[in-house]
Every structure is written in structure tokens, then in C-alpha cells.
Amino acid sequence: MRKPGKHTPFFELVDAQAMAGCPICRLVYKATDRYLDALLYEAVLDPDVRAKLKDSQGFCADHVEMLRNQPGRALGVALIYRDTLKQLLKSLEQARPTRPSNWAARLRGAGASDSPTVMRLSPSQGCPACAIAATTEQDYIALLLAHLDDPKLHEAYAAGEGLCLPHLLAALRQVRDEETLQRLVAPQAERYRRMLADLDEFIRKRDHRFAHEKYGDEGDVWLRVMNVIVGGAGMGLSAKSGGRRTSDIGR
């Protein structure tokens, strides 16, 4: 297998290790954000771009949330969703009851297909931003594994917050040799050990007998541990950023 080269993405990957949260989550977020930004700009100018988005009926809940939080995107969103809504209305006006043969088959669990009305009202394509996210995730994980023997990358990876569990699993699925496995797993195991010690310390200080003791680094461990296990959703979530997502995520 040919190694992906050390171009801009490699240096982005190195830099992301030092930032809050899982570096893959962060890079996926950035790529998706760039994609949505460009798409919305094009959607204002080009009806063909909007026509393609009708099949997916816009975006999934996570990516709608990303759109909602971005100013300057309102017109693109309005145009995309006007087209989608027009199409939905047309299908709704032609709605017919589900035929008995259809629901009877459904009750039997016979794998009946939905009625024509339900099918027309359902998306025929997945969220396009999710597709971009999946490709980006795959590319960066391949890049990470291909260059974990690079001292610069490995050092940054070992010193950083490390991978969330979903991205650790995705990486482990692709590791084929013992050396890469160790480079990936050893720093992660060390992070888990430190986190466990922090959790023990945090829990000890919650005991009323020790309640007078001040919190150190373990003060936000209850937030960090959720972040490490769930990934994306809690990206950058830490008490250092007031229990909110870090504000530098999109940059």
C-alpha cells in the first residue's frame, strides 16, 4: 500500500494533536464546515447545486445544527430548503392511504416496502455533509497510521489529548503491523491511566471528609472522560472552556 504523502494535511494533522479534543474529530469538523460553507455559497448562485440536495432533503440533524450556528448562511439555507419543501408539498398533495396488502405484509415482518406516498416523502440519498465527513475521517486516519513513525507526528500524538474511542476503533481496524499498533496504543493507554488516576482523585475529593481540598488538573476530568469516549459530540468539551465546546473548533 502506498503511503499518503506529507503535504498540507500531514501538517494539519500534526498541529491538531496539540489542540483540545480528538484531532480527527476536529479535522473532520473543519473539512465539513468548509464544505458546507462552499456549498451554501454555490447554492445561492447555481440551481443545479440545489437540485442535487433535494434527494437528501438537505442535511442530517448534526449538520443542520452546524448550519444553524453559522451566520451569513441564511440565504443559501432558505433557497435549498424552499426547493426541498416545494417537492415535499407536491408529494403530500398526492398522498394516498397505505394499501392493506402493504401494511399486512409489514405486520408479518415480510420486508414490505413503504407505500408510494411514504417513499416519495422520504429522502432517497444520505446527508451529503456526512459523506464528506466519512471520507475525511478515512483519509486522516490512513495518514495518521502511515506516518506514526515520523518523530514529529508521533511526539505530537503522544503529548496530545489523543483519539476519541470511535476514532481509536476506526484506526485499530486498519492497523496491520505490530510496530504501528504499539505507536498507536501505548500513548493512548497512558492517557487512560492518567485519566483513571484523575477520576480516582476527583471522586476522593467529593467525599465530605476531603471537601476542603482544592481541585487540581482533575477538576474537569468528568467532562474530559465523556469527551474521550463519545468523540465528536463532545469535541473540545472541557472545564477549561467553561464546560462548553472550545471556540477555536471551526478554525
Ligand SMILES: [Zn+2]
Ligand atoms: Zn474523534
Ligand SMILES: [Zn+2]
Ligand atoms: Zn450529516
